[in-house]
Amino acid sequence: MIESYDESDWLAGGKQTVYDHGSGAYGEAFPTLSGELSTTHNTGDLMFSSTFVTAPAPKNSGLGPIFNAVSCASCHINDGRGDAPADGGSSASLFLKVSEPGQDEHGAPLNVPGFGSQLQTKAIFGTQPEATVTVSYTYETGYFQDGTSYELRKPTFSINNTYILLPVSTLISPRFARPVFGLGLLEAIPEWEILSHEDTYDSNGDGISGKANYVWNIKEQKTSIGRFGWKAGVPSLMQQIAAAFSQDIGLTNMIFPSETSFNQSQYDHLNDEKELSDSLLYATVFYMKTLAVPARRDVQDPDVIRGRQLFGSATCINCHVPNHRTAVNVAFPDISNQMIYPYSDLLLHDMGSNLADTRPEYLAFETEWRTPPLWGIGLSQAVNNHSYFLHDGRARNITEAILWHGGEAIIARENFRKMSAADRAALLKFLNSL
Ligand SMILES: [Ca+2]
Numbered sequence: 344m345i346e347s348y349d350e351s352d353w354l355a356g357g358k359q360t361v362y363d364h365g366s367g368a369y370g371e372a373f374p375t376l377s378g379e380l381s382t383t384h385n386t387g388d389l390m391f392s393s394t395f396v397t398a399p400a401p402k403n404s405g406l407g408p409i410f411n412a413v414s415c416a417s418c419h420i421n422d423g424r425g426d427a428p429a430d431g432g433s434s435a436s437l438f439l440k441v442s443e444p445g446q447d448e449h450g451a452p453l454n455v456p457g458f459g460s461q462l463q464t465k466a467i468f469g470t471q472p473e474a475t476v477t478v479s480y481t482y483e484t485g486y487f488q489d490g491t492s493y494e495l496r497k498p499t500f501s502i503n504n505t506y507i508l509l510p511v512s513t514l515i516s517p518r519f520a521r522p523v524f525g526l527g528l529l530e531a532i533p534e535w536e537i538l539s540h541e542d543t544y545d546s547n548g549d550g551i552s553g554k555a556n557y558v559w560n561i562k563e564q565k566t567s568i569g570r571f572g573w574k575a576g577v578p579s580l581m582q583q584i585a586a587a588f589s590q591d592i593g594l595t596n597m598i599f600p601s602e603t604s605f606n607q608s609q610y611d612h613l614n615d616e617k618e619l620s621d622s623l624l625y626a627t628v629f630y631m632k633t634l635a636v637p638a639r640r641d642v643q644d645p646d647v648i649r650g651r652q653l654f655g656s657a658t659c660i661n662c663h664v665p666n667h668r669t670a671v672n673v674a675f676p677d678i679s680n681q682m683i684y685p686y687s688d689l690l691l692h693d694m695g696s697n698l699a700d701t702r703p704e705y706l707a708f709e710t711e712w713r714t715p716p717l718w719g720i721g722l723s724q725a726v727n728n729h730s731y732f733l734h735d736g737r738a739r740n741i742t743e744a745i746l747w748h749g750g751e752a753i754i755a756r757e758n759f760r761k762m763s764a765a766d767r768a769a770l771l772k773f774l775n776s777l
């Protein structure tokens with residue numbers, strides 16, 4: 344499945360590539376936007392950074408009753424990752440998805456009675472948060488083949504102060520906020536292109552068996568391929584963002600018309616349908632759709648070029664597929680027919696028991712995660728002042744993220760563990776050029 348990729352991959356987002364490499368690198372608009380489209384993008388940008396408040400209020404009203412944060416931007420800081428969870432503490436940018444064993448008629452995880460599908464750890468005055476969540480770490484030492492030691496930390500999440508008893512059967516999946524740029528381009532990759540990388544039963548025998556998730560599309564009332572979220576459990580930006588307004592902040596909208604506390608003992612029975620207007624929802628979706636991708640740096644550096652070869656020979660490329668071409672889109676030429684370099688196949692892979700959660704999501708098992716795009720990863724430090732990775736933020740840098748790979752990625756991880764210090768440095772230099 345190793346394929347050749349061309350030399351133009353420094354233009355990570357095709358014609359929607361930008362050259363900001365500072366703290367705003369993830370937050371630039373498509374350079375091709377103008378006129379009315381720019382205005383809509385800016386309206387969405389304002390929604391993304393707005394702080395929502397308790398109803399009734401003249402502006403940005405509808406927060407809660409239960410929520411995880413007061414704005415999109417407080418979790419996706421600078422359109423990037425969240426704040427890293429500290430040992431013994433909690434992180435506002437990380438939440439727990441929860442479910443009961445089993446599936447509904449569309450294959451979705453079952454809501455936990457009284458808690459729904461996500462634990463809200465904050466609440467407005469007069470309402471109790473569903474729970475508090477804290478994380479603690481256990482540390483273990485490992486060794487590269489050359490004898491150099493490394494240390495990995497494994498998180499344990501504790502749920503306390505639940506407002507009613509949390510059923511013991513509750514399944515849990517921790518989720519750390521991810522960067523949100525380039526998503527319109529990912530949404531524009533044709534479905535057949537994603538499916539062409541599937542190998543569910545590993546018929547080519549390389550140990551890798553990516554599979555697509557299929558999830559319920561609420562707006563279209565049909566099953567669609569999943570693209571967003573750590574388990575590819577969400578079919579579209581529209582659904583992801585409507586869910587974020589509803590679950591993360593507490594704003595009812597056209598896709599999720601009921602408060603998340605609906606049917607719970609704390610439900611206030613107020614008729615507060617559609618706290619978010621359709622036009623502001625569309626503007627926020629358009630904003631997410633039209634965030635550009637930062638260009639690569641140092642592409643001519645000999646170590647970077649060597650690191651890129653090592654990325655191929657270590658078989659990273661089998662899942663972190665470098666490039667895709669977006670579909671032709673006559674209605675929205677800005678997104679049409681672009682060669683982009685996200686370094687992901689958007690498919691699910693078994694990553695081994697060490698990375699597993701306990702909550703399946705549609706077709707994604709406990710051990711399975713969507714290959715996250717690696718574009719822009721070298722700018723994490725510049726944008727978010729940290730380099731914490733993986734679905735729960737446990738990796739403190741790229742090296743640790745790679746060393747956690749297991750399951751289908753065990754060969755790739757061992758290839759990395761066996762590399763000389765110089766080769767590891769070259770591979771990291773390549774990743775930091777993305
Ligand atoms: Ca509300």
Ligand SMILES: [Ca+2]
Pocket residue numbers: 457458459460461462463473603
């Ligand atoms: Ca909940």
Ligand SMILES: [Ca+2]
Pocket residue numbers: 542545546547548549550551552553
């Ligand atoms: Ca295979």
